[in-house]
Amino acid sequence: MADHAQAEPHTLAPHQQHQFETMEQQQETSTLGMWAFLVTEVMFFGGLFGAYTVYRYLYPQAFSAASHHLNYIIGAINTGVLIGSSMTMALAVRAAQLGNRRSQVVFLLLTIVLGSTFLGIKVVEYHDKFVHHLVPGANFRFEGPRESQIFFSLYFAMTGMHAVHMIIGIGMLSTLTVLAWRGNFSSQYYTPVELGGLYWHFVDIVWIYLFPLLYLIRGG
Amino acid sequence: MSEHVVPFKIYAVIFATLLLLTLVTVDVATYNFGMMNIYVALAVATTKATLVILYFMHVRYAPALVAVFAAAGFVWLLLLLTFALSDFLTRGWIVGFMG
Numbered sequence: 001m002a003d004h005a006q007a008e009p010h011t012l013a014p015h016q017q018h019q020f021e022t023m024e025q026q027q028e029t030s031t032l033g034m035w036a037f038l039v040t041e042v043m044f045f046g047g048l049f050g051a052y053t054v055y056r057y058l059y060p061q062a063f064s065a066a067s068h069h070l071n072y073i074i075g076a077i078n079t080g081v082l083i084g085s086s087m088t089m090a091l092a093v094r095a096a097q098l099g100n101r102r103s104q105v106v107f108l109l110l111t112i113v114l115g116s117t118f119l120g121i122k123v124v125e126y127h128d129k130f131v132h133h134l135v136p137g138a139n140f141r142f143e144g145p146r147e148s149q150i151f152f153s154l155y156f157a158m159t160g161m162h163a164v165h166m167i168i169g170i171g172m173l174s175t176l177t178v179l180a181w182r183g184n185f186s187s188q189y190y191t192p193v194e195l196g197g198l199y200w201h202f203v204d205i206v207w208i209y210l211f212p213l214l215y216l217i218r219g220g
Numbered sequence: 221m222s223e224h225v226v227p228f229k230i231y232a233v234i235f236a237t238l239l240l241l242t243l244v245t246v247d248v249a250t251y252n253f254g255m256m257n258i259y260v261a262l263a264v265a266t267t268k269a270t271l272v273i274l275y276f277m278h279v280r281y282a283p284a285l286v287a288v289f290a291a292a293g294f295v296w297l298l299l300l301l302t303f304a305l306s307d308f309l310t311r312g313w314i315v316g317f318m319g
Contacts, residue, residue, distance in 0.1 A: 028283055035286055039293035046297040050304055057308050072246065079242050087235040090226075090276045097225045194278075201276045205269045211242075212261035216249035 015189035027191055034195045038202050045206055048158050052213065055150050062145035066152060067217035069134055071125070075215035078121045079207065085114035086204040092180075093197040096190035101183055104193070108177040111200065115170050122163055129156075155214055162210060165203045172196050224281035234275045241268050 013023050020026035056063045092107035129152070133141035136153045176196050179185065185193055245264040249257065274280040279287050 028286075031282060032286055032289060035289040035293075039289060039296075042293035042297055046300055049297070050300050053301055054304055054308055057305070072249070076242060076246050080239055083235065083238045083242065086238075086272065086276055087231065090231050091228075094225060094228070094231070198277055201272050204276075205272055208268045208272070209262075209265050212245050212249070212265055216245065216261055218249045218252065218257060 013188060015191075023188060027194070030191045030195060031198070034198050038198065041202060045158075045161070048154070048161065049209070049213075052154050052158065055147075055154065056213075056217075059145065059147040059150065062147035063151050064217045065144040066142070066148035066155075067215065069132070070155070070215045071128075072215040074121060074125060075211050078118055079211045081114055081118045081121070082204050082207050085111050085118065086201050088114060089197050089200045093190070093193050096180070096185050096193040097187060099185075099187035101180060101185075104180045104185070105177055108173055108180060108193075112170055112173050112177070115166055115173070115200075119163060119166055119170075122159065126156075158210055158214070162203065162206050165206070169196075169200050169203055172199065224278070226275065226278070226281070230275060234271050238268055238271060 012018060016023055016026060020029065088107045088110040092104055092111060095101075095104035095107055129135055133139050134152055135156070136149045140149050140152070142148045173196065176193055179192065241264050245261055248260050248264070251257075253260065273290060277290075279290055
């Protein structure tokens with residue numbers, strides 16, 4: 001048993017860690033680990049969605065009235081921009097799988113541009129809320145139910161935390177772009193691009209729920 | 221690497237479907253279905269999220285254990301919301317008895 005380690009000195013691929021039998025096993029382990037992290041992210045945002053659920057149930061009129069002060073056309077455009085960035089991210093991962101360095105860099109850069117566009121539009125929206133005194137606090141002015149302030153608190157908390165994730169994501173994408181440009185990835189090893197993609201798509205999913213829940217409260 | 225490379229065509233179809241569903245959710249919100257609005261909005265959002273998870277996040281092509289992890293996150297979130305609502309939704313029910 002003692003010489004078992006020497007018995008099978010399996011040769012390692014360039015990016016293979018010694019504890020993994022194959023590159024495939026290594027990749028699957030990383031993917032599972034990333035999903036474990038994303039589950040904690042679901043729980044993190046889940047707290048905010050839980051608070052939203054309870055308060056929307058308690059004050060439906062206030063939520064509806066407040067929601068009318070969000071521009072749903074801008075929100076819809078931003079949803080399209082973010083879905084577009086998910087598309088370019090998926091294509092960046094695909095380019096990495098195919099070992100195409102050039103299109104990998106191009107798609108990563110496009111994802112950064114679209115992500116930044118989303119944040120830029122968000123800045124315009126936030127500015128609009130400040131100008132119209134819709135930011136919770138001493139200067140909050142709203143003609144309507146006073147519980148509307150709860151809606152705007154949740155609006156800023158939820159979209160704010162989402163934006164923080166976007167900013168972290170853009171930092172991550174920038175790093176990946178440099179690594180891809182240097183030719184660090186190949187069709188044999190592209191795990192960082194794959195995991196970066198998982199994170200980016202997760203942030204997209206959060207927004208997919210935020211958009212109808214915040215911008216589209218009509219009727220009931 | 222043996223991982224499945226998804227054809228471009230599939231990504232394009234998913235992308236177009238996601239954009240279409242965004243338009244649907246905006247359009248549906250202009251009608252007043254009362255309480256049904258929130259359920260329709262959540263159904264559309266969940267459909268979109270499922271498409272992103274299965275295709276963009278490759279869960280459809282990943283080992284089953286990855287799918288179990290992904291599902292666990294959302295099931296536990298559902299538990300959180302269910303228990304919170306089972307409290308708040310039922311508070312009025314006993315007012316008649318308690319006075």
